[in-house]
Amino acid sequence: MFEALPEPKADAILALMAAFRADTRTDKLDLGVGIYKDSVGKTPVMKAIKSAEETLLATQDTKAYVSPLGSSDFCAAMISQVFGEKADKTRIRAAQSVGGSGALRVLADLLKKGRPDADMWVSDPTWPNHVPLLSAAGYTLHTYPYYDAATGSVNIEGMLNSLEKAKAGDIVVLHGCCHNPTGADLSDSQWDKVIDLVERKALFPLVDLAYQGFGDGLEEDAQSVRKMAQRLPEMVVAASCSKNLGLYRERVGAAMLMAKDEAEATRAHGLLGGVIRANYSMPPDHGANATQIVLTDTALNATWRTELEDMRLRMIGLRQAFSEAMRKRSNSDRFDYIAQQKGMFSRLPLTTEQLQTLRDDFGIYIVGDGRINVAGLPEAGMDKLADAICSVLVES
């Protein structure tokens, strides 16, 4: 058996993490890993979550299974957070999922049952795990151009032209906000154009919402989903609580669907339960239970929103400070785009050799496509970082 297996492909980010850990330099800098870090480089448990966990510890009296679809109260809270209070909830359903990744997978499995012939379209570039994760559900993936590296913004013409080639019923994967890895988001009017095209060509949107609250704000970051929900007959959303509730290892997310009417929503939801049952049977409970408390308790909800807003504002501040340092040191405005982009990531236009030099000579670790984790930027060391980056740019 095992002798017939191929060698596993190395995961670039995990390999980078291992190399960073093994580096003994004290001034090394990790800009690679995709988790939020505070000003001292920690990824703390949020206060609101800690408090909800204390409540759980004191009150939870069973660890019996919940159900394949998870807690209906958690799901209702997530639907309100993503689709908004005013959404037509009769057509919307959700299942508690194993993080955003689990939501993506069970939704992809469900859609495969509805339209076995549909292909999927993902942005180029996209979150690298989209490719194996969605391919594993049996899809042929196509890419649409997304990023204009010259301006640091969305290549909207390229995106629209490419999606013209999709056939009716094909599934388009869209990042709801804070695009990973580019940080370039569609503007309001660009969303309108994409939705027009999706509607006209009868495409099916799968929205990946992994960073709600990291871009323009909790409500603002859901506008893309809410706009689509108003205009389109059906859609699905894979929401993650990993980043905005800091629950990474607890594996919390929601797989949501909006159908044409209540009967279709109920049927699809029942089938989604079957997909989950056949996959991992039941979702984990602890993180979702803590999330439900945070989302539904007025005081805890306010605490959490403040903590989330602090994280968002910190990342905006870091973006501004870094782009200013780059402006000074490079004597150009070519890095101004970093201050305009959204969320936890941006890309630097660095070659493999330049990235290697940054790692070897300065202990600066950046993923191979030049993606940096904005939350990892050093508050007190922006000029030093900008100097290092400019030195490798000049050498080339």
Ligand SMILES: Cc1ncc(COP(=O)(O)O)c(C=O)c1O
């Ligand atoms: C774009 C995107 N989607 C989905 C996920 C999945 O997050 P998780 O499964 O940890 O909730 C991530 C995590 O990095 C992501 O960046």
